[in-house]
Amino acid sequence: MSDDDTTPAGTNWAGNIHYAASAVIAPTSVDELQRAVTSNDKVTALGSRHSFNRVADTDGVQVTLGAMPAFVEIDESKRVARVAAGLTHAQAAAELDAKGWALANMASLPHISVAGAVSTGTHGSGVRNPSLAQSVVGVEIVRASGDIEAVGADDPSLDAHRVGIGALGVITALHLAIEPRFEVAQTVHTGLGWDVVEERFEEIMSAGYSVSMFTGFGDDGIRQIWTKRRTDRDDPTVDLAALGAVAGVEAIHPVPGSDVAGVTEQQGRPGPWHERLPHFRSAFTPSAGAEIQCEYLLPAADAVDAIANLRAIGAELAPVLYVSEIRRIAADTAWLAPSSERDSVAMHFTFHRDDAAVAAVLPLIDDALAPFDARPHWGKVSSMTPERMHAVFPRLEAFAALADEKDRGGRFRNAFLRAVLG
């Protein structure tokens, strides 16, 4: 968890949000958590503070699970792990790996909390990998009444709970599908022309278990291609060198000039899944934070057209953009996953932490991606209106009705949720 979990009225990781919360409560048991929920009018669960918008804010109190008992309990016969919600992915993954197990995928940063990640539809990459929330097969959650409920795989509302944006209660444990541990070899190539990408986008994105492209949407095309191959699978390959890309011989950071000590091992050296699937090492605390992220997910079939629209605004993006990342995500069943019910491509932007400059380019991105009914990431910034959110997330109304039912007094309904859910 982040260093300042007990700081009242702190900030998010990036420092672009100063929380309005009057206090941060850190219960040490489920009993204490239940009391914290029922004794406060307004309560919002706080994960590791890695979101860039006000989804984790409240004008009441935030509760962090950082002081709750940490556990990863493995049921080998069911291939399910019961994981304490406040653990980071790095903590859960190390424990799973030590016992011979793995999660299917991870996000770029392993420092993010397990519950916070799934609650916003966080994803890694891979044409066959849905978002991290799809691994959730059960949820233990404290409701506004203080009651704790278990939502199992046979409960029709599980798909609503998978990506719950904090609106349904405070999750205490997640039951995650696991598989035997595996190894991954990561390579990074640089330099791929737009003409090749236009012609062979899906083929390149399929050439590995997880593939990411980094670009600035400028004339230099794709700057880096990160390919993560499972050593236990025979995925198709693409000879990127034959297409003009150059294999990295030294560690490469997605943002030129940044410290390569923080990136996971490259040059094709195989290693444990949790030390290759994220781009960044868990032992390395990313010092930056001086950034703001925005991301939209749209149908994978529209990737090339969407890239063309973003290239058309490349000059406007350039002064405020560190780098963009393009990833593929398989369709989810979670109601509010930005990748819900459609194989998706994600267009991600890491901007300089300049609120005004970012606010100026967000509508341009919105417009560029609107023809594809792009859906924003719940944990990142966007300029999309609530009306438009309802148009692009077809289950949002049903989700709002469920949130009303589970949280009648609106204890968990912060300003962000009020704007989107009503």
Ligand SMILES: Cc1cc2nc3c(=O)[nH]c(=O)nc-3n(C[C@H](O)[C@H](O)[C@H](O)COP(=O)(O)OP(=O)(O)OC[C@H]3O[C@@H](n4cnc5c(N)ncnc54)[C@H](O)[C@@H]3O)c2cc1C
């Ligand atoms: C450097 C960096 C890299 C990132 N990389 C990726 C990436 O690769 N892919 C991607 O998709 N996203 C990525 N993100 C975005 C990030 O995964 C999401 O913002 C995620 O929600 C952050 O999790 P958190 O624990 O920090 O949650 P917070 O920001 O603290 O909270 C987010 C939401 O989760 C809810 N929540 C948290 N804990 C609980 C709980 N116990 N019960 C109920 N609700 C809860 C909060 O109420 C809030 O609604 C990245 C962010 C950063 C800063």
